[in-house]
Amino acid sequence: MWSDLAVVGATVACAPPYSFYFDLIEKVWKAKGTNNLPLHRLCTLARKQGAKTVVIEPAAKLPRVHDEITELDNMHAGGGGAAEAVAISFFACELNEGDDIADVDDADFLGQAIVINYRAPASTAFTISYVFEAVMPPPSLSRENGGAFLLNNYLAPHGSLPCEVKGRSFTVKGVYYCQQNSRTHVCAHACLRMAIKSSSPDEITPKQINDLLGVTPPCQGLSLGQIVQVIESRGLEADVTPVQGGTYMSLLASIIESGDLALLVFTTGNVEEEDAEAAEADAASSGGAIPEAVLSASLTDAVPRENDPAVPEDGSQAQEHVVLVFGHTRHSDEWHPQAIPVYAGPGSAKYLQASAWIDHFLIHDDNLGPYYTLGSQALERDLDVGARFIIAIRRRTPNLTATGAEAIAAVMLTNMLPQLATSASGRWFDYVTQQPWRHVLRTILISREDYAAHLQSARGHDDTAMTPDELARLAVLPERIWMVEFSLPSLFTGNRAKLGEVLLQADPVEPNDFEDVFVGLRLPNLLMLKDPESGAMEQSPSSLTAHSPMYRQTTCGVEW
Numbered sequence: 001m002w003s004d005l006a007v008v009g010a011t012v013a014c015a016p017p018y019s020f021y022f023d024l025i026e027k028v029w030k031a032k033g034t035n036n037l038p039l040h041r042l043c044t045l046a047r048k049q050g051a052k053t054v055v056i057e058p059a060a061k062l063p064r065v066h067d068e069i070t071e072l073d074n075m076h077a078g079g080g081g082a083a084e085a086v087a088i089s090f091f092a093c094e095l096n097e098g099d100d101i102a103d104v105d106d107a108d109f110l111g112q113a114i115v116i117n118y119r120a121p122a123s124t125a126f127t128i129s130y131v132f133e134a135v136m137p138p139p140s141l142s143r144e145n146g147g148a149f150l151l152n153n154y155l156a157p158h159g160s161l162p163c164e165v166k167g168r169s170f171t172v173k174g175v176y177y178c179q180q181n182s183r184t185h186v187c188a189h190a191c192l193r194m195a196i197k198s199s200s201p202d203e204i205t206p207k208q209i210n211d212l213l214g215v216t217p218p219c220q221g222l223s224l225g226q227i228v229q230v231i232e233s234r235g236l237e238a239d240v241t242p243v244q245g246g247t248y249m250s251l252l253a254s255i256i257e258s259g260d261l262a263l264l265v266f267t268t269g270n271v272e273e274e275d276a277e278a279a280e281a282d283a284a285s286s287g288g289a290i291p292e293a294v295l296s297a298s299l300t301d302a303v304p305r306e307n308d309p310a311v312p313e314d315g316s317q318a319q320e321h322v323v324l325v326f327g328h329t330r331h332s333d334e335w336h337p338q339a340i341p342v343y344a345g346p347g348s349a350k351y352l353q354a355s356a357w358i359d360h361f362l363i364h365d366d367n368l369g370p371y372y373t374l375g376s377q378a379l380e381r382d383l384d385v386g387a388r389f390i391i392a393i394r395r396r397t398p399n400l401t402a403t404g405a406e407a408i409a410a411v412m413l414t415n416m417l418p419q420l421a422t423s424a425s426g427r428w429f430d431y432v433t434q435q436p437w438r439h440v441l442r443t444i445l446i447s448r449e450d451y452a453a454h455l456q457s458a459r460g461h462d463d464t465a466m467t468p469d470e471l472a473r474l475a476v477l478p479e480r481i482w483m484v485e486f487s488l489p490s491l492f493t494g495n496r497a498k499l500g501e502v503l504l505q506a507d508p509v510e511p512n513d514f515e516d517v518f519v520g521l522r523l524p525n526l527l528m529l530k531d532p533e534s535g536a537m538e539q540s541p542s543s544l545t546a547h548s549p550m551y552r553q554t555t556c557g558v559e560w
Contacts (some may be wrong), residue, residue, distance in 0.1 A: 002073040002118075005084040007058040011097045013092075014054040022045065024054065028086050030117035031129035032236055038131045038179045041369025042113045045091040045139055053095040055165055059087040059114050064205070068132055070179070071184050071207045075217045080121040085132070088113045089165045101166040109170045111136035112163045116181075119351040129135050131179040135161045135172045138327075138362075139371050140557075148405055153364065155327035156256045159198045174198075175326050177370040185209070188222040188299060193324045195261045195393050202234055209454050221320070224389065225295035227263065231393055239392040240295075241401075248387045249376050250443075252325055253355035254389050255392045258445040259553035262325040265299060265389040266379055277355060317453065320388065327362035332493040333361060341438065351410040352489065354442035363548050398445055398506040400482060400517060406443045406455060409484035409502035412518060420526065426545050428524035432499055439486040442498070444551055445506060448477045460524070460546035461497065476532055477519060480506040486549055487541035495557070497523060497547040 020043035029036045046054075065085045071081040078450050095101075102141040113134040120127045135392035138158075139150050158175045164541070169414040180190045185206035197203040210217065213226050222230075228238040241251060248264070255262045260368055299320035360373035380386045414436075421433040446454075452474045455466050482505075487498040503520030510516075516535075521528040526543040 001081055003082040004060045004067055005082050005117075005119075005156075007056075007060070007084050007086050009055075009057045011053065011055050011095055011099075013052065013094065014046075015052045022043075024088070024311075028056070028085070028088065028115055029129045030119075030126035032125075034129050035179075035367060036129065037367065038134075038177075038369040039113065039115060041372075042088075042119050042131070042134055042136065044369075045371060046110050049140060051110055052093055052094045055087075055089040055091065055095065057087045057166065059085040059234060060073060062087075062114075065114060065116065065132060066208070067205065069116060069118065071217075072128070072181065075183055076121050076506065078121070079244055082119045083125075084115045085114060087163075087165070088115065089163075095144040101168045101535040104168075106170065109165070110173070111172055111174070112170075118181075128181055128183065130181045131177070134177040135163045135174065136177065136370055137172050137174040146203075151558050151560060152331065153327060153362065154256070154330065154552075156199075156259055156261055156541075158198075158326065161197075163536070167463055175324070175364060175370070177364050179365075180368045182218075184217040184219065186219050186221055187322045187366050189219070191263050191324045191364075192227065192323045194364055194366075195263065196231075196236075198235055198324075199261050199393065200234070200236075204230070204234065206527075212340055220511050221299045223295060224265075224391070225292075227322075227391060228295070228489055237394050237397040241390045241395055241396040242391070243390060245386040248390055249358065250353050250355040250406070251390055251392075251402055251434075253328060253353075253358055254406075254443045254445070256325065256328055256361075257442065257551075257553060259392075260395075260445075261321050261393045263391040263393070264325050264361075264374075264387060265320055265322050265391070266318050266387045268321060268384060270386050271495060282315045287548055291332045292384060320367075321367070323366075324364040324373070325361050325374075326364070328358045329360045330559075331359040331361070332357060332496075338482070338489050350414065350438070351438045353406070354436055354440050354485075354487075354492065357493065382530050394445075396480075398480065398482070400504065400506055401442050402445070402482070405482035405484055405504050405517075408504060408517060409441055409443070409482075409486070410439075412502050412521070413486055416521065420523070423539055424523070424525040424541065426525040428499065428546050429526060432523060437488060439499075440492045442485040442487070442550065444483045444485070444550070444553075445480065445494070446483045447480055448474065451477070451481060451483055451503075454551050455522075455544070458544060458548040460548045461495065462546040466527075470527060470540070470542055473527065473529055473540065476529055477503065478505045478507065481519065482506050483551065487547070487550070491547050492550070495547065496550055498550045499547050503529075537549060 025039055026037060054552050073081045089112040091108050092106040094112055114132045116130060116132045117126045118128040141487055161172050161176055163170055176194050178190050178193050180186045184399050189206050189209050193204055209230055224240060231238040252262055318373045334357050337352055358376055360375055363372050363374045364370045365372055379385055417433045452471055456471055459465050484502040485498040491497045500522040504517045505519050508517055519530045524545045528537050530537050
């Protein structure tokens with residue numbers, strides 16, 4: 001059994017000139033030379049949000065921390081190591097040692113990180129240090145600067161995460177974070193823990209993952225198939241897609257805006273683009289299924305290059321890394337989504353992808369820290385780092401893919417809108433149907449009930465709305481649909497608005513039978529829905545006669 005090394009608590013003022021580098025990290029991170037970048041990142045977030053006090057407490061006796069250290073110690077034959085754990089809590093207010101924590105305003109709590117230090121048996125120095133877990137809210141401006149959510153940040157659902165400071169319970173709404181220890185768990189374990197705890201009331205420990213998979217530490221890496229197995233063990237489904245070229249942007253956007261989370265697997269070292277292309281071709285030839293050989297291949301875990309002397313300097317050893325993707329930022333003033341098709345010529349793009357205005361995805365990287373932004377083109381700039389797979393974590397995987405739905409919607413709009421020009425009348429209806437447009441498309445997986453609720457609350461730019469009788473007609477739609485919103489660039493970027501939606505069946509029995517996928521279309525002044533009995537498309541008036549706000553699965557912060 002391991003020995004619990006006592007930690008003395010402290011309440012310390014951390015406003016400048018206090019140095020997180022020397023006064024905190026150097027003191028609490030005991031395994032020198034190991035990767036302490038995640039703790040640096042957490043301190044950076046606290047500093048940027050105006051931290052004035054840090055509270056340090058012993059944490060080794062917390063049940064989840066005790067179990068984690070025990071599993072780490074059991075990896076060494078017979079155990080007998082030693083460990084300490086500290087909970088580091090950040091506050092935006094001034095606190096003294098004797099102050100009552102009950103008097104602290106909830107808004108002053110900035111988050112908490114728990115660091116574990118472990119000393120192997122017979123070792124005189126600590127051998128492992130890592131951030132076991134961290135509970136931090138999404139970054140916001142400091143209270144002195146208004147406390148607003150950072151500009152343009154959009155997050156998929158995130159959990160209400162509890163943590164305790166000096167006997168008081170605080171709740172933080174955010175995305176759970178943890179770091180691998182490279183022994184009993186690696187980056188895939190960390191991402192699975194982060195995703196499951198952030199998106200549901202459930203959680204999973206590294207030991208539970210290893211027991212489920214029959215993995216005996218030390219761990220080298222998990223395969224795609226093992227990652228899928230863990231996700232499915234929690235009643236969720238994993239939708240694995242090989243990445244080819246820059247296609248990951250649109251797919252990631254659709255996952256996030258549908259309210260789901262994603263794991264992005266990328267390769268470091270000697271990247272072979274042919275590997276991803278081969279996996280894509282194999283998947284297409286097998287009806288979309290990922291080949292067993294790909295699922296069973298181990299994703300050899302990558303760590304920061306400067307901390308891994310085992311990786312050759314020339315990058316000849318390919319490794320994989322996994323990060324959690326849970327949000328994005330959208331830049332409404334971005335030039336290239338509109339400009340490149342205009343200057344390249346009319347044949348360059350039949351429609352514009354809404355994801356082209358996304359300039360960053362929000363990620364947790366267990367090697368580097370939480371709440372980073374990944375540039376939408378970042379993985380296309382270096383030949384030694386390339387996106388390989390996207391794993392969408394869904395409640396249920398649709399039979400029709402997001403990319404397939406978007407392509408079908410583009411064809412439907414091109415072919416149908418001119419034919420509908422005499423079916424209704426109205427300023428916006430005429431504008432849409434009587435001249436060709438290159439539309440902006442945004443593809444979202446949504447339930448029939450959520451779609452109806454969205455339209456029920458929608459108000460047009462002219463303050464019009466659909467009537468109860470019109471909304472009742474939506475009951476004929478399938479249980480789940482792809483809602484492909486269509487807009488025009490100026491409406492999309494200036495008003496965050498759309499003109500309507502193409503509705504496609506998300507779960508057709510035969511995904512390639514596209515003639516049966518189209519189930520509805522909404523335009524200003526017009527609603528078209530497929531009769532489930534006859535299969536005929538039936539038209540009726542719509543009282544929503546202008547562009548209306550695009551769908552948001554969760555609320556956004558300040559936007560430009």
